[in-house]
Amino acid sequence: MKLRNNSSRNGHLSEEIDHLRKYSLNRNRKFTIEQLNKPVSFWIKKERLLNEIGKEFTIILRTKGCYWALEHAGCSMCGYIEDANIDNVNSQQVINQFNYALDKKLEEINSDKCSYVLKIFNSGSFFDDNEISEDIRCHIYKRISIIPNIKEVTIETRVEFINKNVLKEMQKYLENKYVELGIGLESVDDYIRNNYINKNLLFDDFIRVTKLSHEMGIGIKAYLLFKPPFLNEQGAIDDCVHSIKTLLNFNIDTISINPCNIQKGSLVEYLWNQKRYRPPWFYSLFESFKEALKQEDFERVRILCDPSGSGSKRGIHNCSSKECNGNMKEILQNFILNQDLRELDSLDSECICKKKYDIQKYQN
Ligand code: SF4
Numbered sequence: 408m409k410l411r412n413n414s415s416r417n418g419h420l421s422e423e424i425d426h427l428r429k430y431s432l433n434r435n436r437k438f439t440i441e442q443l444n445k446p447v448s449f450w451i452k453k454e455r456l457l458n459e460i461g462k463e464f465t466i467i468l469r470t471k472g473c474y475w476a477l478e479h480a481g482c483s484m485c486g487y488i489e490d491a492n493i494d495n496v497n498s499q500q501v502i503n504q505f506n507y508a509l510d511k512k513l514e515e516i517n518s519d520k521c522s523y524v525l526k527i528f529n530s531g532s533f534f535d536d537n538e539i540s541e542d543i544r545c546h547i548y549k550r551i552s553i554i555p556n557i558k559e560v561t562i563e564t565r566v567e568f569i570n571k572n573v574l575k576e577m578q579k580y581l582e583n584k585y586v587e588l589g590i591g592l593e594s595v596d597d598y599i600r601n602n603y604i605n606k607n608l609l610f611d612d613f614i615r616v617t618k619l620s621h622e623m624g625i626g627i628k629a630y631l632l633f634k635p636p637f638l639n640e641q642g643a644i645d646d647c648v649h650s651i652k653t654l655l656n657f658n659i660d661t662i663s664i665n666p667c668n669i670q671k672g673s674l675v676e677y678l679w680n681q682k683r684y685r686p687p688w689f690y691s692l693f694e695s696f697k698e699a700l701k702q703e704d705f706e707r708v709r710i711l712c713d714p715s716g717s718g719s720k721r722g723i724h725n726c727s728s729k730e731c732n733g734n735m736k737e738i739l740q741n742f743i744l745n746q747d748l749r750e751l752d753s754l755d756s757e758c759i760c761k762k763k764y765d766i767q768k769y770q771n
């Protein structure tokens with residue numbers, strides 16, 4: 408699919424982001440050869456699988472970075488370009504990164520009784536040949552295909568790189584795994600997505616690739632950005648509830664809610680420094696789940712939410728109390744692992760910050 412000639416972009420906002428991004432790109436640090444042969448990071452931890460509690464094995468690969476950030480300023484909350492090596496990372500180096508992580512964890516995975524989801528992230532698009540070439544993708548598929556404990560595989564990509572050919576190529580190797588394409592939809596509202604987030608993506612195009620993927624037996628994981636810039640808490644709740652309900656109607660397999668966090672070099676960071684943005688409160692997130700979902704919905708959708716920096720001032724948080732944020736994190740984790748709405752009401756007593764929140768909820 409050709410890009411829509413920026414027709415769905417907000418000119419002024421993208422200029423602002425472009426300005427900040429250029430600054431960030433100018434000071435983009437060089438990585439050593441050793442660093443380019445190892446992934447940005449990788450880990451194993453508990454995660455909700457489709458039908459059970461299992462584990463995730465996540466590998467974050469370093470590539471040249473997301474073309475949308477490099478060439479068109481990128482999304483307003485995104486600072487992933489800080490991890491990229493914009494002078495390019497060659498194919499062998501990306502393969503070495505993947506091998507390094509997998510070889511370190513293979514024995515643990517093979518000897519585990521749990522099922523696994525493998526998440527391969529590259530802070531851009533897995534199907535963009537300039538980031539991850541066909542050779543790299545096939546190498547990765549081949550290695551995954553022979554690991555029985557890996558039942559699910561998730562990759563991330565922008566919509567414009569999804570087509571029948573890349574999906575067929577993937578299926579050739581991974582026919583015995585459940586595969587999901589993670590897509591940063593952020594909101595079902597075209598205005599919010601393109602004017603506040605600068606995503607350059609239309610909902611119709613998201614639905615088009617959803618249909619194609621479903622026809623081919625491939626699942627869709629839609630990411631929603633919880634509290635984009637320029638929305639207050641109530642606005643964030645309304646947007647999230649509307650988005651979840653709409654995605655349920657389109658039979659999206661997994662909805663992953665990402666509470667907005669303050670990433671380096673992003674427009675959101677600039678607004679946050681000026682006290683024009685505050686990351687969301689946990690109270691708003693829980694209210695959205697309760698309003699948007701009924702327990703029977705979990706028979707056809709999986710809800711995920713694993714917020715970066717939660718409890719800190721750069722991530723989703725309530726007041727400054729460790730106990731208050733700790734309780735919220737625990738409730739959220741139990742809700743996700745068990746896919747049970749009752750977990751959201753399991754707090755014994757409310758923190759005093761709830762009163763402050765109730766006042767702030769409608770303020771800008
Ligand atoms: S959020 Fe995704 S699409 Fe947007 S700039 Fe970041 S990596 Fe690229």
Ligand SMILES: [Zn+2]
Pocket residue numbers: 725726727728731732758759760761
């Ligand atoms: Zn509190």
